[in-house]
Amino acid sequence: MPKPAQEFSHEDALSILARADAAALKALGEDLAIGFPDVEVVHSRTGLVMLPMRDTAQGTAFHLGEVLVSEAHIRHGTHEGYGLRKGIDLEASMAMALVDIALASGTYVEMCRDFLRKSDAQHRDADTETLRRIEATRVDMETF
């Protein structure tokens, strides 16, 4: 069941935006940009996020490798917007940051929540479909 939009925490909203369809997010970002003509761009860049993992044999945290990401960090008055997504797509990370700042400043909130609601439902459906296909491979072994 999709969540009611007002129930999205900051963490949920950011996680949904990071996974959202890039074209749809950019379209939303273009609409929002009109309402924020004078944002200060702190960062708009590509870079790497190092991804550590915890070893299950001895508990050691170690680095698995780096992930290529695009990052946008913007300011509007006292509000900050942040976007960080996998891959090279500066427009998409900027659009994510614009949605974040819109929600933080209480501007275009319903438009953003509607986007979150739709994207969240798409992600849940995709995950459910993937997990149904995985479940089809469950094996009950018998030994003789």
Added chain:
Amino acid sequence: MAYVATRGGERAIEQAERLFRAEMGTITPERINEIKAAMPYLVDRVMGEASLYDEDIAALALAQTGGELYEAVLVLRAWRTTQPRLSVAEPIDQDALFTHRRLSAAFKDIPGGQLLGPTLDYSHRLLATQVLTGEAFDPVPVDPAATPAPAHQPSVSAWQAANDLVDLPDDDTTRPDDIPDITREPLLFPSKRAHTLQSLARGETGGVLALGYAAMRGYGQAHPTVNELRLAEAEIVVTHPKGTKFSAGRVKVSQAEVLSKKGEKLELGFAATLGWNEVKVIAAATLDLNSAGAPKGAATEEEFFLYHTEGVESSGFCIHFKLPHYVTFQSSLDAMRDAKARSAQQKETAQ
């Protein structure tokens, strides 16, 4: 040993590169997309060995190098150095993995059950030669189950610990920014465990398999049984400037735990890598299991396997031998001729 610079050959060098690239022809975005769609396991292997996760960049590296894997990994590692490190994510925990494939060869009734996931393990290896005569090969679609599998699966070793079979380790509380990193510090021996596991994660698949296989065949101290194998997706948990932690998306990861009996308990070896590459993680976990107390120079000794499974260094060292060695080789010839002349002189004197 002496080196001299060689001169000339610029035109030949340029034409040689053109000749190499001519075979691949024009590289288009469509080709990159086709490589990603058609060869995900190859893309995964290259991302793991390059220690850089991005399917587009990895597919581009494969397209540009014509699938010459060592060159593809080299160009990715080189490109990686042009990018700043923005942050270090939160460590991945096994229990939080979105799991696609999860097996245990040690226990059949593990909590959560066994999910084969995508695999050819139990398939006939038949080539679809009809494709070559114009008939497309359409794979039979999966019949999805009515209910989804759980997204997350419990740890097998936690269940074993509850049954007093293994001792569970305490979690490493090192801050993510302070985790030792071999891309920023030298690999020294005895190696820090974080360095060992990071080196194996980016190790060259063939090299890791060769040495892991040597251990499996009896050149190691312990025979591995796969305790748990997972192909999964991990969330990249990063921090918003205001402190909110969130997932910036998922990446594919593989991890393997292998075990062997040690006294009254089971001993575990572990390995993981970016992308789905189960041969590599099983072989690497076998090396980890066997490394304690391995004799100097053995395939399972840490220094031996970490140095010899670093693909960029080993392939680079190997191919450097075809570059001009005229002075060193001439020196060897001179020594050979001197020895021959001395031997002839001694024979003459003796007569």
